[in-house]
Amino acid sequence: MTTARRVLLAAAIAALPFAALAQSSDQGIFDIYLRGVKAAQLGYSGAEQGGRYSAAGKLQTSGLIGRLRTVSYDAKSRGVISGRDFRPSLYEEARNNNGEVRKARMAYRGGVPQGRELDPPRPQSELALDPAKQGGTLDVMTAIYAVLGAQPRDAVCKVDEYLFDGIRRSRITLGAPKVEGDTIRCTAEYRRIGGFKPDEMAERTVFPFQLTYEPAGDGKWHATRVDMETTYGRGSMVRR
Template sequence: MITTALLAAALTVGAAPALPQDTQQATFGLTIRGITAGSLRLSGQVVDGRYAVSGALESGGLVGILRRIRYDASAQGRVADGRFVPSSYSERADNNGRTRSAQIDYRAGVPQVKAYDPPRARDEDDVPPSTQGGTVDPLTALYATLRDVPKGQECGRSLRIFDGRRATEIAFAAPRRQNGTTTCNGEFRRVAGYSAREMAEKSVFPFTITYQPAGTMMRVTQVRTDTVYGQARLTRR
């Protein structure tokens, strides 16, 4: 589903804070090894304890010239006890003209992989969805991570993520605050669903998230992380 570079660059989410009822939109530029690689756009809304979010990742710069990649995704669900609980997730990918799509629904918090188009055979490394109760989808994770939050609630705690095939985990260290800026360190960890070669290649990706004041809220302005492609950076535009 969502590419490893995007996951390692931006899937860094913990517990959700108290949520205002508003719509938030954000655009981030993605660079890898200092080279412009694309952009990430998010739009989300929380109303009466329900959330809905859409997002798009598109290649750009030199990467976009060499290879056209675009991912569009949407998710919705509810907020319970300060946590995002997805009810559905869908995505569509276009990789140099080769398109595919996927749909995940949730029943009592357990993901149900409903459709792949084109259909795909199960791989021996795939994680059974029935074992992934309480996980969130990739887009919900991105939204919860990159949205504005009240001061004092910038960093989260460990969270499990499932994308339909792979299980990952996010862990945060204590936040550091200085001169109005908050920095959060953490790790993105591959847990299951990866081949032995992929796990040997890299299983832990350190990251740093930087927040700056935005009115009465704190706003993510940059995410830095290791990826299998080198150092990556998301910068808010």
């Protein structure tokens, strides 16, 4: 996963059809820009019922970049939820890079990831952290849904979660809410912790960004814009 994609996903996913969430109660689509140029599209869908949640998302290149190279990333997750405390039980992903598809699956037991199952089989990264030591972490799709999706007013800008993608550990935090008319802005940070390549850690470990939330109806709020600095320049995500 490239630096830009990790930052855009951590930041944080026309509605896309997600068969896994036929009873979807929340969905959205964002256009992603790098240096003012449309680079990708990120859609998400999520549902919560009876103390359980499910979420799915799709990230794919678009605009000029999409015409030059077709890359997509599909993910889905499910688990239990109490208030805004998410605990995944299963995460699945499929990456398509110009027709080359790679899949991965990671189950959880007692909140602890059990390691990635890869399809097709391939060697695990030598940098991969021990899954047994990553208890309490969120998968990427759950984090996207938790940050971007509809949530109660008193939950806005209150996120402090560790993420584990099967290889790397990182942290995403949101805070300092500031009310501006009908919007709430908060400062946020994505931080690399472990499992990254040495040159990535030397390049940069902290990526600050800002989120804007607006009313989503039924007393809930959702993210409508994300602004950030990436290693490729200024980036933003804008909800349609």
